[in-house]
Amino acid sequence: MIDIPSLLTNGIAALVGPSTIFFALLAIGLNIHFGYTGLLNFGQIGFALVGGYGMGIAVLYFGLPLWSGVLVGMAAGMVLALLLGIPTLRLRADYLAIVTIAAAEILRLITRSTSMTDFSGGTQGLTGYGGGFRQLSPFDNGRFYSFYGVRFLGQDLWSICVGWTVVGLSLILVFLLVRSPWGRVLKAIREDEDAVRALGKNVFVYKMQALVLGGVFGAVGGIIFALTTQSLTPDFYSPPQTFFAYAALIIGGAGRVLGPVVGSMIFWFVLSITDNFLRQATAGSNPLISFIDNQDVGAIRFVLVGVALAALMMFRPQGIFGKRSEVLPDAR
Amino acid sequence: MRAEAPDVVPGQPGAGKPDPVLVIDSITRSFGGVRAVDVAHLEFQRGWITGLIGPNGAGKTTLFNLLTGFDRPDTGRWTFDGIPLSRLAPHQVARRGVVRTFQLTKALAKLTVLDNMRLAAPKQTGERFFGALLGTWGRQEQANTRKAMELLARFQLDAKAEDLAGCLSGGQRKLLEMARALMMDPTVVMLDEPMAGVNPALTESLLKHVKSLRDDGMTVVFVEHDMDVIRDISDWVVVMAQGRVIAEGRPEALSSNKTVVDAYLGAHHDQALEFDAEGNPVGQTAVLVAEIESELEAAIERGQDLSA
Numbered sequence: 289m290i291d292i293p294s295l296l297t298n299g300i301a302a303l304v305g306p307s308t309i310f311f312a313l314l315a316i317g318l319n320i321h322f323g324y325t326g327l328l329n330f331g332q333i334g335f336a337l338v339g340g341y342g343m344g345i346a347v348l349y350f351g352l353p354l355w356s357g358v359l360v361g362m363a364a365g366m367v368l369a370l371l372l373g374i375p376t377l378r379l380r381a382d383y384l385a386i387v388t389i390a391a392a393e394i395l396r397l398i399t400r401s402t403s404m405t406d407f408s409g410g411t412q413g414l415t416g417y418g419g420g421f422r423q424l425s426p427f428d429n430g431r432f433y434s435f436y437g438v439r440f441l442g443q444d445l446w447s448i449c450v451g452w453t454v455v456g457l458s459l460i461l462v463f464l465l466v467r468s469p470w471g472r473v474l475k476a477i478r479e480d481e482d483a484v485r486a487l488g489k490n491v492f493v494y495k496m497q498a499l500v501l502g503g504v505f506g507a508v509g510g511i512i513f514a515l516t517t518q519s520l521t522p523d524f525y526s527p528p529q530t531f532f533a534y535a536a537l538i539i540g541g542a543g544r545v546l547g548p549v550v551g552s553m554i555f556w557f558v559l560s561i562t563d564n565f566l567r568q569a570t571a572g573s574n575p576l577i578s579f580i581d582n583q584d585v586g587a588i589r590f591v592l593v594g595v596a597l598a599a600l601m602m603f604r605p606q607g608i609f610g611k612r613s614e615v616l617p618d619a620r
Numbered sequence: 621m622r623a624e625a626p627d628v629v630p631g632q633p634g635a636g637k638p639d640p641v642l643v644i645d646s647i648t649r650s651f652g653g654v655r656a657v658d659v660a661h662l663e664f665q666r667g668w669i670t671g672l673i674g675p676n677g678a679g680k681t682t683l684f685n686l687l688t689g690f691d692r693p694d695t696g697r698w699t700f701d702g703i704p705l706s707r708l709a710p711h712q713v714a715r716r717g718v719v720r721t722f723q724l725t726k727a728l729a730k731l732t733v734l735d736n737m738r739l740a741a742p743k744q745t746g747e748r749f750f751g752a753l754l755g756t757w758g759r760q761e762q763a764n765t766r767k768a769m770e771l772l773a774r775f776q777l778d779a780k781a782e783d784l785a786g787c788l789s790g791g792q793r794k795l796l797e798m799a800r801a802l803m804m805d806p807t808v809v810m811l812d813e814p815m816a817g818v819n820p821a822l823t824e825s826l827l828k829h830v831k832s833l834r835d836d837g838m839t840v841v842f843v844e845h846d847m848d849v850i851r852d853i854s855d856w857v858v859v860m861a862q863g864r865v866i867a868e869g870r871p872e873a874l875s876s877n878k879t880v881v882d883a884y885l886g887a888h889h890d891q892a893l894e895f896d897a898e899g900n901p902v903g904q905t906a907v908l909v910a911e912i913e914s915e916l917e918a919a920i921e922r923g924q925d926l927s928a
Contacts, residue, residue, distance in 0.1 A: 461753075468752030469744045469761065476728050476739050482690065483726035487740045488714035488804060489747070497749050613784060614730050 290576070295564050297438045302560035306444065306516040308552050309451035310336075313509030314533035315540070315548030316458050317502035322534075323542035324466060325498040326478035328385035331372075332506045332533055334392030337525040338364035339507025340514035341399055341408055347417040349407060354420040358511055365507025369500040377495045384499075389527060400522035413521035421515045422446070447516035454512055455549060458505060463545045465501075474498055475543075535597055541607030543614055550608055558596065562589045629856075631869025634661035641666040641808055641839050642687070642718075647696030649682055656682045657693070658863040664808070669830065669840040671850035671871065674860035680843040681723060683860070684812050688720045689713040700808070715742065717807035723816060723843075725793040727800075729786030733777060736785050736796060737768035740803035768803060775799040775829060791822035798829060809833055811842035815849050827853050 302308065314332050321327040342364030343357040352360065372391055376384045399408040408414065422429055425446035432439050440448065465471050473494050476484045481491050514520050532555065533548075540551025566585040569576040580588060606612045629635050640663035649657040657679040664670050672680050685691035687698060689710040697706040700718055708716075728736050741764040746757025772778040775795045780788060785796060794814055801809055814830060815823055831853055833840050844850050850857055851871045858868040859880050866879050874880050894905045901909045 464755065465749075465752055468755075469738070469746035469757060470749060470752035472731070472735055472739055473747055475731060479728045479730055480726050482710075482722070483728060484739075485690070485710040486688070486714055486720050486722070486726070487800070488711045488719075488742055489739075490709075490711050501749075613786070 290565065290568050293437065295561055295568075298564050299557050299561045300438050301440065302556045303553050304448060304452070305556065306447055306451065306513060308556045309448065309455060309516075310509050310513040311533050311536050311555065312455050312549045312552035313458065313512065314506050314530070315537040315552055316455070316462060317505030317509070318533055318537050319542060319544075319548045320462065320474075320498050320502035320505065323537065323544070323547065324471065324474045324478060325495060326381065327377075327495060327499060327502075328381050329388045329499070329502065330385045330527075330530055331388030331390070331392030332502075333525045333527065333529040334388065334395045335365045335368060335503045335506030336510030336513065336529075337392070337395050337399065337522075338368050339510030340520050340525075341414070341510075342507070343511050343514060344414040344417045344520050345408060348414060354418065357417065361511045362504055362507050365503045365510075366500050368507075369503035370496070373496045373499045377492055377499065389530070392525070392530065393527060396522050396525050399525075408522070409520070411522065413519055415519045417520075418515045418518050421450075422518070444516070447512070451512050451516065454508060458508070459545060459549065466545065470494075478543075535593070538607055539597065539600060541610030543611075544607070544609040547607055547609045554608070555593070559589055559593055562592050629665070631867070631873055633865040633868055635663070635868060637663040637665040639666045640664060642698060642700055642841070644687070644698040645696060647683070647686060647698060648694045649679075649686055649691065650694055655863045657686060659683065659696075659860075659865050662858065662865055662868075664839060664841055665856060666839050667834065667837065668855040669834050669842070669853055671854035671857045672841060672843045672860065673845060673847060673850055673857060675845060677862075678860040679863040680845075680860055681812055682863075684720060684810055684843060687713075688718060688810060714804065717805075718810065719801040719804050719806035719808070720810040721794075721797040721801060721812055721814065723812040725790070725797050727785040727788060727793040727796050729784060731785055732782055733772065733785050733788070733796060734765065734768055734781040736800055737772060737803055738764050740800045741767070742804050764803075771799045771802055774832075776825075789819070791818040791826065794818055794822075794826060795829065798833075802833075806838060808839045808841065811840065813843050813845075815844060815846065823849070 318332055321329040339361040342361035346352045346357040346360040347354055372387055376387045400411050402410050404410055422443055427442035427445050429443040431442045433445050473489055477491055477494055484491050536551035536555045537548045539554050540547035570580050570582045629637055642664040644659055644662040647659050674680050686693050689708050705713055744760060745751035769778060772781055777795060814826055830840060854871045857871045857874050859866050867877050894903045896902050
């Protein structure tokens, strides 16, 4: 009745798939913001938006080559971080949260507005900017490649290889930074800004560097995802995406180098398994589960993930990798 | 060790010092309508331990916050070694050599004791973004670790170096904060109530450490509201009340100063209490007792808790 092998192969495909990569990169950025520095960025998806659209618009509207479009996307993430950080980083942490979530929505509404159709494609979005990326692929784009029963289309396999390379490089960068004295200052700011000021550190500059770095990771995530899907649609960049990235970060463990990546893998693996299981269990004339309609599965899987997340917070608030002493109010 | 014997300076508020390291002029700070700090002139002598005392709400901590850049004054300017310090941000003040601690200790609980110390080391290449990536900070880090361990040993915290600072007792946190300040090789150390919340058994050792700072050539300014603590270790005492400096002088001279005692105990503390043969208050004492009783009754009628 339930096809277990297909559950697993789909789950494993999700474990390494484009969504995992995208949310891993968003969560790596949030890990710098929230996990290490204590900055509450609730608009990480806005950084992905400016990354993806920055690249798309640079290629389609300004006719730049794709590689410079990638640089424009990253620079856009940097500029957004500076614009959001300058007015808010001197204020209390919650101001940044409000401004970032608002900014991400403003960006989404601007890109989808009809008056911007020539520029950002409006509600139609953008396509046709990333052909150069597929041409670089060593794989046969239209062919299926199978690994122990897990099948990938050649074009996706290429995106996945590039994506994981970028994730790997990002992790090395984060690892080098957080083990350095620079990372130590961030962790100290997370705990008590005034103590760090009294020790002669310019807290504002560090918070700004952290915001920019994490924002660029978000922009890179947006770029990789836009290259994978070969299309940009504004409504993909909606506020819940930021919170999926937060969920991934918290599952894996905030303030740990590998936390966001492992969290993102678990998030999409579990989501894929529950989705497939529920779809199979509610399908057909004599379904295994009769009280759930097949149409509702897409919503119910998120309910289940939410329940699992709540349970995780109760029994292991530090996530998979986190240190318990770091999330409890007092280290004692 | 001392630059001059304390008794060469006359004990008036705002008295000039032979070699002042901090000089304050007409500094004011109001919160709402209340003048929290209003100091016309004040000098801190280099190489002395200066105690800043006064009852609660005298403006001692506010003055500390102003001098270290954590708060902005309404008016006033002050110099450190002749360099103007007013309008500088807290980290700029600290880098110039005026380092403070806090009344509620700010030991970073989720960092190790050793990391707390290393964090304070100035001019680290590894603290710059690209410096951190280049990885050329290892040697400097080793030197900072050595220095940190020496200081921790001096403050009897070396056995705790690898523990999280959150595991330390209140007194040990005070010691850590003091040791951490020394990582910056400060000229002036400003301690905000170093004895507050400390186990009395540790007070003696804390006082010894404060003295050792002076013996190393640092200037120490500390806030305290307990007069007894101050008498033992201060070379000079500045008394504040209601935002103003009301007296300054050698500690032994001040305990007999009428202005100071009034500020602490109220103006009528020396009034003798009179009782008749049955132990009932008479005269002025009876008036006082009646006042206190009516206050208590009023408090009970308002439903307040008298045990507090």
